[in-house]
Amino acid sequence: MMEFEEIYAQYSPQIFRVCMGYINDYEQARDLTQETFISVWKNLASFRNQSKISTWIFRIATNNCLRALERSKRLKTTELPFNLVIPQEESQEEKLTFLYNCIAELEETERIIISLVLEDLPQAEIAAIVGLSNINTRVKIHRMKEKLAIKFKQHGQFE
């Protein structure tokens, strides 16, 4: 069994990125990351290795994200100008903001799935986290990639 410190060091950046992809707000994403690790700390002793520890932690994190809808704060969804062509020399930060804004336009479950895809989690693990069948997950991922590709093409990001 891994120690809490080890788990935190290994997973906190990943969890933060997933929360950020979902909520598109730095402060809220940091709060959600902290809440996730509070839950991990509270329940680590009762974790029985029935699933992989990463699946367990990502489930806690994504469930926390879904619970965020109970708070009245609106998600940040910046309207993207239709004909905006982003210059090639844009900074990494601008590219990242653009990516977050594209993800923010997706439905809640899609935002979770694409964030997990971008974290390079296997499809079977994503299916186990979200609670969809493998086939359904694969179909959703394919559709989301298409949606994102259209957005990026519209904004001059694809060749």
Add this chain to the structure above:
Amino acid sequence: MDNLNDLKKVWLTADTSRLPDSNGIKQLIKKYRNTMLLKKTAVIIAALVLTGIMVSVVFNYHSTMVTTRIGEVCLIIAGVFLVVTNANFINRFYSYTDLNNKEFIEFLEQTRARQLRYYKKTQVAGLACASVGLLFYLYEGVCQDRLLIVISYALLVAYLLIMWLVVRPIAFRRQTKKLDATIKKLEELSKQF
């Protein structure tokens, strides 16, 4: 930018350096646990002490009036109700079930619906028990003096009326409005699975 790998590269550039280190997170956990549990523990201890006092009164003070007995029973029930409700919260705080997102949304829908029932029925029953208990229990202490009866009951009834007709409806409206909105959002969310 032409494929998913490029997106992954951008994705990984997110700044995670401002997250607390493992010592920082431990401090936060400690603070969170203390804040969450302190209030509930205080309510449980207060309710236990009051219920204990009421039980000892039942055994040590042998009342001749049935109204006092009814009042004592009602107040003990209300005290037990308060202890059980808050103990359930602490129990939920320490228990965790590993659920995927779909199961979690179903669980939240059930929990919020149960909470709504709690505000509509269970809480009313607890408050009614405490109110009836107070009304009955007071009588024996003041029944010797007519003026004392009038003043005591006028004050008590005024207090109960404010609680039932002003404080509770406002809190109830706020809680149910929030819960209704949450349940609606959860229903929309569960359609995505």
